[in-house]
């Protein structure tokens with residue numbers, strides 16, 4: 001019998017879950033479509049500039065996640081955001097470093113994009129882009145939920161109707177990140193700047209954050225969910241023309257280069273009651289921030305909750 005557990009997605013939910021499973025002796029393989037690790041804990045390099053382009057920082061409100069963060073801090077993997085007054089954690093040297101660290105010692109297959117998942121008597125068959133089909137005994141999906149449901153749909157896997165209705169109702173806000181390289185130093189506050197109205201939601205200078213020493217200023221701009229929904233398909237120059245005039249007074253130096261990153265699935269719009277889904281009869285689990293809550297901590301707790309539920313079944 002195939003005992004391998006396939007985990008789709010090397011974001012924080014998938015990696016923490018895979019670590020828990022491996023620690024108790026399970027055979028676990030993580031399949032990740034991109035070259036990078038950490039999912040939306042993302043860092044992007046543009047020439048000499050380095051940007052945290054997805055999650056900017058994370059907080060640890062629960063005892064369980066705070067315990068993990070304390071361990072990572074003791075090892076120097078995370079640190080408080082320099083200059084920030086509240087307790088905001090960042091990974092060192094940049095956000096994707098946490099994904100890299102959590103992937104250490106795991107069998108993570110990068111550039112393995114799962115296209116469809118099918119269930120038969122022997123377990124799961126995964127169709128992977130440009131690779132041979134692959135089999136596993138159990139399957140865990142941790143991509144943004146609409147993408148996970150699309151994989152099940154493509155493979156003709158039917159979930160219980162009520163559950164399917166609940167999951168299909170969980171939607172995400174889009175986001176657009178404009179990554180700005182400035183000609184000189186910025187006047188963006190070291191701890192970043194949040195806006196409650198207007199097209200822009202957040203700006204932060206990655207040079208002051210300590211991750212982009214090679215340029216005078218590398219500023220991440222995140223637009224609001226409403227602006228992103230309205231202008232999602234606009235081009236880089238169109239977006240720059242719409243967004244930059246409103247924030248120029250905060251930047252302090254002229255913009256030299258603009259790079260756009262689109263996030264179709266940025267943050268979930270709601271948090272459901274259950275932190276994960278485990279269907280032992282199918283050998284199928286679902287985890288991620290759409291279930292655990294719309295932040296890094298929610299995604300982490302979702303992965304850990306699923307590991308607990310899968311263990312409960314093994315122990316029963």
Ligand SMILES: Cc1cc2nc3c(=O)[nH]c(=O)nc-3n(C[C@H](O)[C@H](O)[C@H](O)COP(=O)(O)OP(=O)(O)OC[C@H]3O[C@@H](n4cnc5c(N)ncnc54)[C@H](O)[C@@H]3O)c2cc1C
Pocket residue numbers: 008009010011012013014031032033034037038039040041053054055056057058059112113114115142143144147151175177222263265266267287288289290293294295296297299
């Ligand atoms: C712009 C932006 C700003 C944010 N700001 C913050 C913040 O400041 N603080 C905070 O706490 N949170 C923030 N978040 C949210 C936070 O990043 C997420 O909640 C968290 O990282 C989600 O983790 P996850 O493991 O659930 O999903 P992900 O990180 O999305 O991981 C899923 C992984 O699955 C992979 N995948 C998808 N489909 C497939 C497939 N078919 N085959 C193989 N692999 C696949 C993806 O490539 C990805 O690596 C932000 C997110 C964005 C986008």
